[in-house]
Amino acid sequence: EVQLVQSGAEVKKPGESLRISCKGSGYNFGIYWIGWVRQKPGKGLEWMGVIYPGDSDTRYSPSFQGQVVISVDKSVNTAALQWSSLKASDTAIYYCARLRDHEIDYWGQGTLVTVSS
Amino acid sequence: QSALTQPASVSGSPGQSITISCTGTSSDVGRYEYVSWYQQHPGKAPKLIIYEVTHRPSGVSNRFSGSKSGNTASLAISGLQSEDEADYYCGSYTINTTLFVFGTGTNVAVL
Numbered sequence: 001e002v003q004l005v006q007s008g009a010e011v012k013k014p015g016e017s018l019r020i021s022c023k024g025s026g027y028n029f030g031i032y033w034i035g036w037v038r039q040k041p042g043k044g045l046e047w048m049g050v051i052y053p054g055d056s057d058t059r060y061s062p063s064f065q066g067q068v069v070i071s072v073d074k075s076v077n078t079a080a081l082q083w084s085s086l087k088a089s090d091t092a093i094y095y096c097a098r099l100r101d102h103e104i105d106y107w108g109q110g111t112l113v114t115v116s117s
Numbered sequence: 118q119s120a121l122t123q124p125a126s127v128s129g130s131p132g133q134s135i136t137i138s139c140t141g142t143s144s145d146v147g148r149y150e151y152v153s154w155y156q157q158h159p160g161k162a163p164k165l166i167i168y169e170v171t172h173r174p175s176g177v178s179n180r181f182s183g184s185k186s187g188n189t190a191s192l193a194i195s196g197l198q199s200e201d202e203a204d205y206y207c208g209s210y211t212i213n214t215t216l217f218v219f220g221t222g223t224n225v226a227v228l
Binding site: 044047059101102105107 | 210
């Protein structure tokens with residue numbers, strides 16, 4: 001069974017750093033792109049960027065370039081999303097998602113990130 | 118790289134049929150037969166319900182169907198049921214380097 005299991009909810013202060021993770025299982029992790037999706041409270045889905053675990057090829061949507069870093073450790077089937085200095089506007093649910101050819105077929109359960117002073 | 122455009126909300130009575138549009142450009146919806154649709158209930162992760170414009174994953178009701186004409190794709194829901202109340206997002210493969218783009222989302226209400 002394919003699964004993407006994300007790390008737990010986080011509460012952080014503005015300016016703090018954070019790394020959240022997404023562990024894949026039940027499939028060949030190295031051959032499917034993994035994307036990250038932001039959903040702010042009450043808002044829509046935003047495609048942040050994507051990484052190919054096989055060679056770590058990483059692409060960022062323009063709005064997120066320079067704001068986050070997407071990485072992967074293929075040896076433990078885990079992708080990560082990290083911030084060096086969080087802002088209140090980063091408060092959102094973040095999903096990882098498997099891109100099968102041209103559509104997302106599996107989603108993680110989501111990680112709620114709350115940034116508040 | 119802009120999001121695909123969807124109506125903010127669509128509503129219908131039980132048993133009726135509704136259609137949700139998804140308008141993109143010649144770089145995404147108009148270029149490829151790779152439009153997908155996702156259903157998201159409150160507090161849940163999205164779920165794939167249509168891929169490659171018209172295909173339904175195993176287990177998805179045949180009340181959901183997809184189509185495309187030019188730069189606009191559509192999701193039709195027939196025999197509307199209360200369980201169909203959710204947010205719906207289209208997505209498309211894109212020529213841009215980030216590979217994928219979402220629609221703005223549509224809230225479906227069953228009156």
